[in-house]
Amino acid sequence: MLDKSLNSLGFAKPPSETRVVVAMSGGVDSSVVAAMLKEEGYDVVGVTLQLYDHGAALAKKGACCAGRDIHDARRVAETMGFPHYVLDYENTFREAVIEEFADSYLAGATPVPCIRCNERVKFKDLLATAKDLNADCMATGHYIQRKVGAAPELHRATDPNRDQSYFLFSTTPEQLDYLRFPLGHLASKAETRALAAKYGLLVADKPDSQDICFVPNGSYADVILKLRPEAADPGEIVDLEGRVLGNHNGVIHYTVGQRKGLGVGGLAEPLYVLRLDPENRRVVVGPKSALATRRVPIREVNWLGDLPFDAGEHHIEVKVRSTKPPRPAIIRPISATEAEVELLDPEDGVSAGQACVFYEPGSTRVLGGGWIWRGR
Missing domain, CATH: 2.40.30.10 (Translation factors)
Known part of the structure; x- marks a missing residue:
């Protein structure tokens, strides 16, 4: 049951006396969070992290760039009338996320950089910045819920199609105590866009990002090759017995479970990538049953x-x-x-x-x- 002595963010004081830093990516979700809290009367401060330079070698020509996202976040802040700051985190992001992403692929793994970004940048450095700004809490546009039992708990979003719990599993109890997720209870993304239209935000119809932010064209290999040119070293495609079935132009072009584009044909049954052996530059393939x-x-x-x-x-x-x-x-x-x-x-x-x-x-x-x- 909701405690009426607490405001909507869980503090026993008026919204006007509650400072909340909103992590603003420039997308519709975080923009709606900022506008919603501002309308409720909270002391909102928007912060956007510049994580990468799309003008450099990490972007597809013509892709939506970090500069555009920062501009969109700034416009939302101007529309709703709250301060907005941009922090340059390019070096931190490159060292904590992009470099590990490349090294993990070279080691034969399939990394999830969005989790590392939440863990090492957004919920670490940005959260520390929010505390430096004397904020009572930090809010984000993630689709996940924070519920208070004996202590704050993390719960899946109401909309299973938008749930981001997989990407936020590393949120610690201490971080969860400080974080708020105002969109987690919404039934659909359509509700979020309707709120954006209600607040008059120009990002209301902005498309959702579909790729990892620093891989906008979906080509992981292109990014890794720019960072680690040795990733293109050729090698062999072998079966479980070690028989050579073909050749490849770098293990980074393959992931476990992959079926298409193996470069091996004319066999009786479909083959799948079972594991990667980067040390010996080998891609091991076999039948689907061997993937279990x-x-x-x-x-x-x-x-x-x-x-x-x-x-x-x-x-x-x-x-x-x-x-x-x-x-x-x-x-x-x-x-x-x-x-x-x-x-x-x-x-x-x-x-x-x-x-x-x-x-x-x-x-x-x-x-x-x-x-x-x-x-x-």
């Missing part, structure tokens, strides 16, 4: 459950990729930050570098997650 994985090692566990993570086994549900629904699993902790996950139903295409996110069965609650760290 039951046991998944994870590390860097962030646990949001009530009991200590290493207190014993956890019978929960997990996602091992963002596009799949949660599946029943058993987590067997090895330490406070490492575990083995047993999938009760084997999953195809499990890859090192992806996240394994935990969910409470029969509930919307997110229990944290970890990083898949070892190949098959």
